[in-house]
Amino acid sequence: MQCLSLVNLGLEKICQQEVKEILKLKSIADEQVIEFSVKDTKSLFTFLFCSQTARRILLSFGHYKELEEIDFSKLDFPWKDIFPATFSFKVEVENVKGMDNRIEIAQKIASKLFPFLEKKQQLHPVLELKKPDFLVVVYKTETQYHLGLDITGGELNSRQYRIFTHQASMKGDLAYFFVRISGYKVGEKLLLGLVKDGTMAIEAALFAYQQPVHKIQHQSFLKFPGYATEMMTKMKAVSTNHVFAFDDRYPSIVASRKNAVLAGVKELIDFQKYELDELDTRFDAGQFDRALFHITTKDEPRLNEILYQAHYILKKKGIFMLVSFKDLGLDDSDKFLL
Numbered sequence: 001m002q003c004l005s006l007v008n009l010g011l012e013k014i015c016q017q018e019v020k021e022i023l024k025l026k027s028i029a030d031e032q033v034i035e036f037s038v039k040d041t042k043s044l045f046t047f048l049f050c051s052q053t054a055r056r057i058l059l060s061f062g063h064y065k066e067l068e069e070i071d072f073s074k075l076d077f078p079w080k081d082i083f084p085a086t087f088s089f090k091v092e093v094e095n096v097k098g099m100d101n102r103i104e105i106a107q108k109i110a111s112k113l114f115p116f117l118e119k120k121q122q123l124h125p126v127l128e129l130k131k132p133d134f135l136v137v138v139y140k141t142e143t144q145y146h147l148g149l150d151i152t153g154g155e156l157n158s159r160q161y162r163i164f165t166h167q168a169s170m171k172g173d174l175a176y177f178f179v180r181i182s183g184y185k186v187g188e189k190l191l192l193g194l195v196k197d198g199t200m201a202i203e204a205a206l207f208a209y210q211q212p213v214h215k216i217q218h219q220s221f222l223k224f225p226g227y228a229t230e231m232m233t234k235m236k237a238v239s240t241n242h243v244f245a246f247d248d249r250y251p252s253i254v255a256s257r258k259n260a261v262l263a264g265v266k267e268l269i270d271f272q273k274y275e276l277d278e279l280d281t282r283f284d285a286g287q288f289d290r291a292l293f294h295i296t297t298k299d300e301p302r303l304n305e306i307l308y309q310a311h312y313i314l315k316k317k318g319i320f321m322l323v324s325f326k327d328l329g330l331d332d333s334d335k336f337l338l
Contacts, residue, residue: 001078002060003044004148005034006094006139007053008157008173014180015053022050031141032095035060045221048151049212052176052203055157058137058148065144067108072116079121082149082224088128089113093138105138109147134220153220159199160215161263164255166196168296168325172213176203182321184208184290191283191313192245193293193306198256198271200294200323201245205265208242212264244288246274276302279309286315295324303328311335 007015015034019027023043027036038044048057059082064070091106091113110127113136117123135150159172178200184190186208192201206213216222247253253273260266274282291310293299299306310320320336322328332338 001041001044002035002037002062003047004056004058004060004139004146005036005047005051005054006056006058006137007032007034008055011053011173011177014177015051017180018051018053019047022047030063030144030146033139033141033146035063035146041224044151048221049214050210051156052206052213053173055155055173056137056150057152057156058146058150061136061147061149063144063146067105067145070109070112070147072113073120079117079123080225083117083121083123083125083134084223084225086124086126087133087223088126088131089134089136090127090129090132091136091138093140095140096138105140105145109136109138133223149220151219151221152214156214159213159263161202161259162197162199163262164197164258166252166255168294169197170199172199172203175200176207178292178321178323179204179207182290182292183319186210187242188289189242189287190244191288191291192243193247193291193310194276194295194299195245195247195256195271196252196294196296198245198252198259198269200292201243201256201269201271202260202263202265205243205260205268206263209265209268211268241268241270243268244270244272244283246272246279246282248273248275276305276309280312283313285312286318288313288318289315290319290321292321292323295322295328300328303330307333307335 005015009032012029012034016027016029019025019036025036027034062075091109093102093105096102114125117125135153137148137150139146157171157173190204195201250273253271257266257271260269291314293306314320330338
C-alpha cells in the first residue's frame with residue numbers, strides 16, 4: 001500500500017529519517033508530503049504509533065497534476081478491506097487559498113469518489129460534514145494534488161497528552177524536531193532546561209525509549225473491517241534513565257509531570273524543580289552528552305548563567321542548544337563554539 005505522511009514545513013528530512021528508522025524503507029519527499037510504501041497494515045500501524053513528525057498519515061489515492069486525471073477505478077487499493085459496507089465520509093482540502101476554491105475541489109473529488117464506491121465497489125457511502133467516519137484529504141503542492149484516506153481522522157502533531165500547556169508551548173512535532181536536530185542519539189544522557197510544559201522532554205523520552213506516541217481512542221482506523229488489535233506496537237522495557245528535565249517554576253514542573261503521565265512516560269523522565277544556579281550542585285561535571293534549553297524573554301537576562309551552567313554539566317565535546325523565538329545575538333565564547 002502506498003502511504004503519505006503530511007508534515008509541517010521543514011520536517012520533511014526528519015520524517016524521511018523516521019521512515020528509514022521505523023520501517024527500514026526509502027521514501028520520496030514533496031513539499032510537506034512524504035510518500036512511502038508498506039507491505040502490510042501492521043507496518044502501517046507501526047509507523048502510526050511511532051512517528052513523531054507526522055501531522056496526518058494517509059492511505060494514498062494517488063497524485064495528479066490536474067483533478068480531471070483522477071480515476072479511482074485504476075487504483076490498486078483494498079477498498080473493501082478498508083471501508084465497511086455503510087459509512088460516512090468528508091473531503092477536506094488543504095494548502096489551497098480561498099474557501100470557495102476548497103469547496104469546489106472537495107465537490108469535484110466527492111462527485112468522482114461517491115459513485116465509484118457505490119456502483120463499482122457495492123458500498124454505501126454517505127457524505128457527512130460534521131462527524132464523518134472517514135476523512136478524505138486533498139493536499140495541494142506547487143506541482144500536484146495528493147489524495148488519500150486519513151487513517152486517524154485528525155491531526156496528530158497537537159498530541160493528546162498536551163492538556164496542561166504553557167504560553168510558550170509548542171506542538172509535539174516541533175519539539176521533536178528540536179530534539180532530533182540537536183543530534184541526540186538513543187543512549188546519550190540529555191538535559192532539558194526550563195521545560196515549560198514538558199513537551200520537549202516528553203518527545204525526547206518517546207524517541208529515546210521507543211514508546212507509542214499516539215493513543216487509539218476514536219481513530220478512524222478502528223472502523224476498518226480488517227483492523228486487529230495485535231497491530232499495536234508493544235512498549236519496550238526500560239531500565240536506565242537518560243532524560244532529565246528541570247524548570248525553576250514549580251507550576252511548570254507540575255504541568256510537565258501531569259502531561260508526562262498522560263503520555264505514558266512519567267517514569268522515564270526525571271523532572272525536578274531546580275533554580276538555574278543550582279545545576280552545578282545538583283549534577284556532576286560532564287554528566288550530560290547534550291543539553292537543550294527553551295528560552296523566553298524572561299530568561300534572556302540570565303544567559304550568562306545559563307552558559308556557565310551548561311558548560312559545567314556537559315561533557316568535553318557535548319552539544320548545547322538554545323531554542324528561542326528570536327535571535328539572541330550570541331557570539332563565540334571561550335566556553336562554546338557557536
